[in-house]
Amino acid sequence: MPNRRSTLALALAGLAAPSLARAQGAAGWRPSRPVRLIVPAAPGGSNDIVGRILAEPAGQILGQPVVIDNRAGAGSVIGSEAAARAPADGHTLLINSSLATVPAMVLRMPYNTLTDFEGVAVVGFSPxxxxxxxxxxxxxxxxxxxxxxxxxxxxxxxxxxxxxxxxxxxxxxxxxxxxxxxxxxxxxxxxxxxxxxxxxxxxxxxxxxxxxxxxxxxxxxxxxxLSEERSPALPDVPSAPQAGLPGVVHEEFFPIVAPKGTPPEAIAALGAAFRQAIGQSAARLNETTGVTPRAGFETSAQVMALVRDGVESYTRILRAAGVQPE
Known part of the structure; x- marks a missing residue:
């Protein structure tokens, strides 16, 4: 499908080019031991699958293995809290597509989604x-x-x-x-x-x-x-509007974040490595998971701005549905 290939090519180019440039600029920092990527859910979920696709290429780029650490429980809160409380030395990361949804549902959060993390990268989006x-x-x-x-x-x-x-x-x-x-x-x-x-x-x-x-x-x-248009990954399945589900549009994104206070040079190197890994894995991500990478999240601030917008959007949707945090 030409449109699909061109979309993936643009995504790969947009991700890889700034990644390579930043990798050169951030050459002063490299992990000294394996990097732990916390997945706040059991194996087999979307964060686990996406994290494992990226772990090997990111580890090769960084020169140290990226090791998946599944920390399931409390709708991702347990694993996310473990990441927020980990040493801010660049050796612990979190991938959590629920990062922006949990604050809209949980009344007493043990961490602050917007102030306890630094943005590293955004893997992509998936309905x-x-x-x-x-x-x-x-x-x-x-x-x-x-x-x-x-x-x-x-x-x-x-x-x-x-x-x-x-x-x-x-x-x-x-x-x-x-x-x-x-x-x-x-x-x-x-x-x-x-x-x-x-x-x-x-x-x-x-x-x-x-x-x-x-x-x-x-x-x-x-x-x-549950998107406005059909997905190339499942072309025979109707979109929400086509299926007669007006307004039932629900798309997730996959942010990778680090504990607040992680040195800027570590954030830059980690971000460059993961964006390069995402670019290399764009076709596989889309084919096997339906996740489509997008350019535009090259800085920590851009990643966290997306998370903040997600918190606001999910909160608005749930309050309109009459759902209050518990």
């Missing part, structure tokens, strides 16, 4: 999906909405934890479609997807990264991509 277990008797989103309305409280949906993207996606779907279902929280996106495949949960709004393999294999039925 969530509306999926059901294949045994659910609905082949379209409209059939599924009708099924939920006819059976209030009979069905449940899989959340990846309080404040996670799949949790917010489910709340947004139910609010906009005026349907009811029971929320079941799992310890991350991977366990939530596994529960839907097993039939333990009937439906969910998982990230494309964590569920695209199961959709392609027929283990889950995708009823909609």
């Amino acid at each position: 969530h999906l509306l999926v059901v277990n294949p045994r659910v008797e609905a082949r379209t989103a409209q059939e599924f909405v009708a099924l939920l309305r006819a059976n209030p409280g009979r069905f449940n949906y899989a959340s990846a934890g309080i404040g996670s993207g799949p949790h917010i996606g489910g709340l947004l779907f139910m609010s906009r479609m005026t349907v009811q279902a029971e929320t079941v929280h799992y310890r991350g996106g991977g366990p939530g997807v596994a529960a839907m495949v097993a039939g333990e949960a009937h439906f969910g709004t998982p990230t494309m990264a964590s569920s695209i393999g199961q959709v392609r294999a027929g283990a889950l039925r995708a009823l909609a991509v």
Whole structure:
């Protein structure tokens, strides 16, 4: 598909060029031991998959391994707090697509999302999906909405934890479609997807990264991509407007951050390395996870501005849906 290849080529060029320039300028700092990349969820979720795709090339660029450290629990709060409290020496990072959603859901946060981190990079953006277990008797989103309305409280949906993207996606779907279902929280996106495949949960709004393999294999039925347009990664699945789900648009992004106070030279070197790794992995990220890299996040301030905008946007969406932090 020419359009898709040109989009990925532009993303790769926009990411790699500034990365190479910064790598030269930040040559004075290099990690002295393995870099820990905290994933605040169980293995198999979107952050875990994306983090593992980037770990090897980023480690090669940095000259030290990038080691995934899964810290699941409390809708990503446990792992994020561990990252915020880690020594600010450049050897601990966090990848968390729920970083901007949690403050809208959790009343007493043990860390401050906007002041306890330094931005490193943004891997890319990916829409969530509306999926059901294949045994659910609905082949379209409209059939599924009708099924939920006819059976209030009979069905449940899989959340990846309080404040996670799949949790917010489910709340947004139910609010906009005026349907009811029971929320079941799992310890991350991977366990939530596994529960839907097993039939333990009937439906969910998982990230494309964590569920695209199961959709392609027929283990889950995708009823909609929760974006304004179809995704090249799942071209046969209708977008939210095409599926009759107006306003149910839910896209996640993957920020990589470091503890506040990490030296600027370390942030510059880490950012350069990860942007270069993202550029090298752009095609693989899009093909295997539906994550599309975008240029425009070359500085720490730009990364944190995106997180701040996300906090404000998710808070606005949830308050409009009548959801208050707990």
